[in-house]
Amino acid sequence: MTDERSARSANIFDVARLAGVSHQTVSRVLNDMPNVRPATRARVEQAIAQLRYSPSPAARALVTRRTRTIGLITPAVSDYGPTSIAMQFSIAARAERYSVESVSIPGGNASAARSAVEELLRQRVDAVVIVVVDSTVLEVVRGLQLGVPLVASVSSPRRSPFIVSMDQYRGARSAARHLVELGHTRIVHLAGPAHAPDAMERIRGWRDELVAHRLEIDEPHHGDWSAASGHRLGSGLDIRAGSAVFVANDSMAIGLLSALRERGLRVPDDVSVVGFDDIPEAGYLYPPLTTVRQDFATLGELMMQKVLIAVEEPDSVTEDTPLPTHLVVRQSTSPPR
Structure with missing residues (x-):
């Protein structure tokens, strides 16, 4: 009987019969699902090996009603x-x-x-x-x-x-807190798009950290995550003594660094800059960028x-x-x- 089954292509029902279980149990073993007793799992695996059963994706989907x-x-x-x-x-x-x-x-x-x-x-x-x-x-x-x-x-x-x-919120707070602890009294925020959840959470964290330290809060300047928008915003940004900029992502920070350099402002001597994301290039910019890393x-x-x-x-x-x-x-x- 086993030889007959092996001569043709074995199916999941053949495996179930040989192992003495239901085809649903075989399916649970094939998909590595829980709630299968070790002895039962071993019996099913032995039957699979004996029949040289290899389920096709279509057959697996038919039995499990899933396509993986x-x-x-x-x-x-x-x-x-x-x-x-x-x-x-x-x-x-x-x-x-x-x-x-x-x-x-x-x-x-x-x-x-x-x-x-x-x-x-x-x-x-x-x-x-x-x-x-x-x-x-x-x-x-x-x-x-x-x-x-x-x-x-x-x-x-x-x-x-x-x-x-x-945790974008706490990440933004850590960025703002770092600048506060360095002694900066005015921290400007270049934010992402107004409807972007990441941008909203980073604004919330930046604002709450400044409120906690009773610092001046300017309205955030919204970009579109691109270096071009960071450059555009940086070209007209009001930079005063004690200023620092928290940027919503590293790409915008790259544009900002370029704009500040064109204006003759030195980073970090004249203004400190923090980004967000820790893109692979962040450590190789000039100067290397302080940023918030995400896993x-x-x-x-x-x-x-x-x-x-x-x-x-x-x-x-x-x-x-x-x-x-x-x-x-x-x-x-x-x-x-």
Whole structure:
């Protein structure tokens, strides 16, 4: 009988019969799911080896009603943060033997977000993951009837079991606090776009730190995350004695450094500058940039673990504390002179 089964291509039901279990149990073993007794798992694995069973993706999907595919919605931008998050999530997904179908959409385009979700659901994804750079897009996607778990990477003061994030707020406070402790009495903020959750959390952290020290608070100047916008804002920025600038990301800080140099202002002698993200080039700028580092690899892994729990045990999903950031001090900051 075993030889007969081996002569043709064995299927999951053959494995179940040989191991004396249900095909659902075989599926749980194949997908490395919990709640399978060690002795049962060993029996199933022995049957798989004996029959030389190798499930095709289609057959696995038919039995488990899952495709082991995750839909990933990313912003159509080249910014370091969102790009790094998407890349690290894809790496984490592959490590768990999941494939990722990615769809890029313009930042705040609600209709593009709906179309992206519909496209992914047609591919029968097991979950949808979204890297959020505009709060309106998240609200649109949340309002849709997905039928599968939705996990979002988004900065927010509100907690949710299906949100993962970096602690942008405390990262911004650490940047502002560093400048205060150096002796700067006026700390200007070059912020990201007004509807970007990351930008909003960094503004909130910068403002609260200045309030805590009873320092003057100017309205933040909004850029678009690009070096060009940092250069534009830096060209007309009011720099006074004791001034420092906290910039919402390193790309804008690069533009600011260039603008200050063109104006004959020295960093850090005349003005200190702090960025955010710690892009690979940050330590090689002139001067090397003080910035706030984010652990994108850990965030990607956390997102994937959240997906796995949401797919396998949806009632077990819990809220997570935002991942910490780390201030990296370099030569672009010093006490005012």
